[in-house]
Amino acid sequence: MSDKDLTMSLADSLKLTQDTLQAGVIEILGEESKLLANLPFRFVEGSGITYTVQKTQAKPQYRTVGEAYKPSEIEYENRTESLAILGDEAIVDTYQNQIVADYNDLMAIEVALKTKALAHAYQKAFLYGNTEEDIKAFNGLNKRLIKNQMFQSSGIVADDLDILADAVRGANFAIMSKSKRRKLTNENRSLITKSTNEFGVQVTQYGEMVICDLDDEIFEDGDENSIYVMRLSDVDGVCGLQNGGINVTPLGHMTGSPKLKTRIEWFTGMAVYDDRAIAKITETKE
Template identity: 30%
Template structure:
């Protein structure tokens, strides 16, 4: 069963672990929507959908033509993500509320884990860093990538609609972009006489929608990309989550391990670890509009 981290937090009775999961989800915008599949072993091997089988109309008595989808076998390895949180024993003993100090230190480390996951979700490249998993910039194929021009260009509503139409069947679950791009999109909609729709997300925060599709703003989407002679460019990703698009993989979920007292310093240690990765199950479930200018 695939669960988002929002739902996983509700199922644990460990209040410390629940707090860590909620902190990570709050700090990583993509984790509010990204479902995770628990896998056995160190990697997941699966068939990635490349093309859908064609259908056609027939007359009575016609010979029917067989059509099959195309798949590519892919293996995605789990990566080890995490960090240690050390609580100084002197501060722990003299602090007004020892539990608060421990929670503050662990929360700080949980935020760092969330930021690293978000950064890797978009920008991960296992060729450049074998310890990391591949992100969307690496996973989205050229056939699902749009460009305003060879050197980049301005965002337009026509490009937005073309990006959405690249994801099929159906529509994307979310549009992921930097806040700079969100501002430009809002300006375009105002100029056309329409505003972006608003609603609330799973945490009660105000959220924006483009034609009914949630807009997820994430600062880890770069605004310094290059394309041809263009620079300081950015991208928008249209994504379906789950087995028809992008899904996280993990073994054991987010874990907190009490390491205990340290030998080399007067402190106790907790380790936050997560054996996780990212799988693209269908190339048709994602699309990228790259080369968007800032102005």
């Protein structure tokens, strides 16, 4: 299997890496973000990927004896996704390095803070990324949603999830705010189960659907009451993209500055292989 055919979760990457720094960053990403912990990532060769999305269904026909079929046409659309460069640098002053007993602990703290911020940045782009507004990022869910996959809330969270699950074939993942998740739990405790994922984080499930509850401030104004439901899959759903995984590079002393630097960088993006793999429900503004 070539790298371009390879898809792995963060947990898979963590098991395979032999780089201690990279392993630490992957573990922080998985602990900090339920989205990143669940999202499959397809490895991409080069700077992007082109794939085909089916837009219309075939139309089988009835025929009489001896009659020939007129083959129906299926409409396809070619799409290209470019990888974005997401990263930051952890910096420790040489004075701190001198007075602190363990430099590695100090740099580890800085790397952890930068990694958590990186996870939040990916989540934000996953929802709201728009290359027309920021050419350096990638297009997120709201940019990709089609009209037929957008609904108005019924006012009952469980009913809204059912509406969205019906709209998404093989729905297995939902994103909502923590305040919305609390409402779901309070109203439907008998339908909620809890488990622990591979990163030791408690996960809420509604049926077979994993609930990814994000901090309310991640959502844009007015969108914190929305719910997104999707199918995570590298075949017919929503999938992350990356080239080479997370890069963690100790750069040592900065030229012309009394500081030490470690760079965290990720060539990443996302793809949606079926327009019906995502749906969103919003509350009507009064």
